[in-house]
Amino acid sequence: MPTADPAAQARLEAALPAALARITATPGVYATLWCGSAARGEADEHSDLDFHALVRGDHRWRGSFVVDGVPVEVFHNPVRKVRAMFAAPDHATVAIFAQGRPVIPHPDLTALVAEAGATYAAGPAPRPLTPAERHMLLDEVIEARSLVRDEMHALVALNAAGRLIRALYAARGWWEVKPRAWLRDLEQHAAPEADLLRRVSTVPMPAQRQAALEALALAVLPEGLTYGESTTEPQRVP
Known part of the structure; x- marks a missing residue:
């Protein structure tokens, strides 16, 4: 498995303010979670910046852009969709919220992080093969x-x-x-x-x-x- 690269981690962290400024300017966004390897301090030369943004309204979407040469990916979802993914359970979404770092805080995001942490600690139900x-x-x-x-x-x-x-x-x-x-x-x-x-x-x-x-x-x-x-x-x- 690739090992963390301090230089890559520093490069991604340096791009964080510009990435957040663009995310914050997106209509409907009111909270953001930083997730992925860089949020865990484990970035390598292939890492990008990953975020999960909470949005108002009835739509969800996925966006990507580049700031300071760093690729950025953002998943936009209303709270009820995130909770539906927790319930599925969508393993990636549960892990993202359990391990991510709130960078644009909001009580809704705080609640979701707590819910994901409890779900992650409990573990998924075993599913035997058919x-x-x-x-x-x-x-x-x-x-x-x-x-x-x-x-x-x-x-x-x-x-x-x-x-x-x-x-x-x-x-x-x-x-x-x-x-x-x-x-x-x-x-x-x-x-x-x-x-x-x-x-x-x-x-x-x-x-x-x-x-x-x-x-x-x-x-x-x-x-x-x-x-x-x-x-x-x-x-x-x-």
């Missing part, structure tokens, strides 16, 4: 097995590993994180699975890479790597 989801994950692992002698094996195995990690987070009731944070986060939750993901990502020999992928799959599919019965919910054909 039989159909299990079947699709197993398909990807078996597809990778069939390509062990093919030059595309690394790509297919990594794609399957990514889907397995997302399923693991859902089934265990962990908050989702971005792929760049998977290894660091998994080491806190489940060190063996973190090691397996690292091996899928770095082992050069296809057979060993596949073995690590299948061991990772067994952490998500404890019933084993054999097919069973499954069906999706019927959908009306328009």
Whole structure:
């Protein structure tokens, strides 16, 4: 995972006043949360400035601009939409408000940060795989097995590993994180699975890479790597 870059952090912090001036001038905006890696003091050379702005009215939108050479991204939402995302729960939104820094304060923002903090501390409800989801994950692992002698094996195995990690987070009731944070986060939750993901990502020999992928799959599919019965919910054909 990339490490924090003090020079990049300083560059982003220097652009903060100009970014906030533009956000404050946006019609409807009355509170702003600074979020993302820079708000956590973890910026690197690829980081930008991220904000979540509370707006009055019935619209939500996403905007981007550049100040002093720094890319800025702003998510604009009315309070009721933010609370709806908390309730979903939208993992990214809960984490943003739980970990962000209010930079244009307002009581509404203070309340949302507190709500997000409590929700984040409680954790999401575990969501076991459906039989159909299990079947699709197993398909990807078996597809990778069939390509062990093919030059595309690394790509297919990594794609399957990514889907397995997302399923693991859902089934265990962990908050989702971005792929760049998977290894660091998994080491806190489940060190063996973190090691397996690292091996899928770095082992050069296809057979060993596949073995690590299948061991990772067994952490998500404890019933084993054999097919069973499954069906999706019927959908009306328009």
